[in-house]
Amino acid sequence: MKQEVLFQKYLTELESQLSILTDKSEENALNTLYALWHTVAGNRVSPIKAIKLDLPILEPNQISDLDELIKCRLQGVPLAHLTERQNFMGLDYIVNKGLYIPRKETELLAETAIKLVLKDYSTQSKVSVIDLCTGIGTVALAIANYCKDTIILGSDIYKPAIEAAIINAKHFKLESRVSFYNSDMFDPFESMEIKNKVDIIVSAPPYISTVKVKQMAKEIAEHEPSEAFDAGPFGLSIFNKLISISPEYLCNNGYLIFECGLGQGEYLGKKLRSNVNYGEVTEICDEHGNIRVLKARRVSANR
CATH class of the missing domain: 3.40.50.150 (Vaccinia Virus protein VP39)
Known part of the structure; x- marks a missing residue:
């Protein structure tokens, strides 16, 4: 599947199913997809920083990883716990699973x-x-x-x-x-x-x-x-x-x-x-x- 088609497929899925908390308004479907896309490509960044970057071409195994991360996000796992990054005051903090996420x-x-x-x-x-x-x-x-x-x-x-x-x-x-x-x-x-x-x-x-x-x-x-x-x-x-x-x-x-x-x-x-x-x-x-x-x-x- 072409990357453009794959991107649109995942974006449509996120737009229709993603629940966004009011205190995390920056985590819309587009920003979320950019952040997860970069994460599986080996570049862990927050959605605020990810949206400003060009999307890399993904390998087949990375596409499988992306599919899994999107499933986890739609099941309610916080985006910051998947990317291990959260932006605050222009800085991307490292946030591991189970930790409080800066608002x-x-x-x-x-x-x-x-x-x-x-x-x-x-x-x-x-x-x-x-x-x-x-x-x-x-x-x-x-x-x-x-x-x-x-x-x-x-x-x-x-x-x-x-x-x-x-x-x-x-x-x-x-x-x-x-x-x-x-x-x-x-x-x-x-x-x-x-x-x-x-x-x-x-x-x-x-x-x-x-x-x-x-x-x-x-x-x-x-x-x-x-x-x-x-x-x-x-x-x-x-x-x-x-x-x-x-x-x-x-x-x-x-x-x-x-x-x-x-x-x-x-x-x-x-x-x-x-x-x-x-x-x-x-x-x-x-x-x-x-x-x-x-x-x-x-x-x-x-x-």
Whole structure:
């Protein structure tokens, strides 16, 4: 079968059967086919990068592999777990099966932190950053890539995620400025002499209630770790720890920046404003007007 005919056959199949999650809108039928096509050809890339590349001619065995990958995708296996790549902030991260897949919506958090570093810390020779619930190092590595004067520490309780974060740091050649720890939130930093010395703390923590985690789409529930989503009965447990402990590590005028779920922003903004350790609380909305990121400046409690 000619490659053009084969391509159209698979595209028609994907267009008629593929279910696309709302938070992965870039994974349409065309982009998906391009990404899987390049994967079987030996070039693992995200759909965002794949669509910009010319399609190679496939060998018969590669066509068989493509057929199998398309079947897996239509059965609900995440595209990123098939290609082992996910694009975030223009970078293609390595994502192995069973790991949390970075979402485009979290780019708002990374963009907020990067803009802050480039604007407010432009004259500072070293900017210290902690990334809590770092996952595969998504936000930490994006900041390190675009802000060359940052030194970043990341922590996550899920060991496979930290192993992937270390791999991604080497993948982007950022391992000299980013270190990852398999431990819960602030725990690995307790023994370090960094309290009141950190410029910025960022986090994209779990923020979905336990009940709702069990109701998530099968593509997520069956293939991504629940630890990446489950934030307890009300979806707020990690936020409470984040807001209460961060002032111990932030220097005066340092910043706490974190992502929140839909409908949580107003409450968390009030919680930050009621805490004497924070000032200049800013709610940052997505393109739909929903509060998805909060930024608060650390101030002296005696102000």
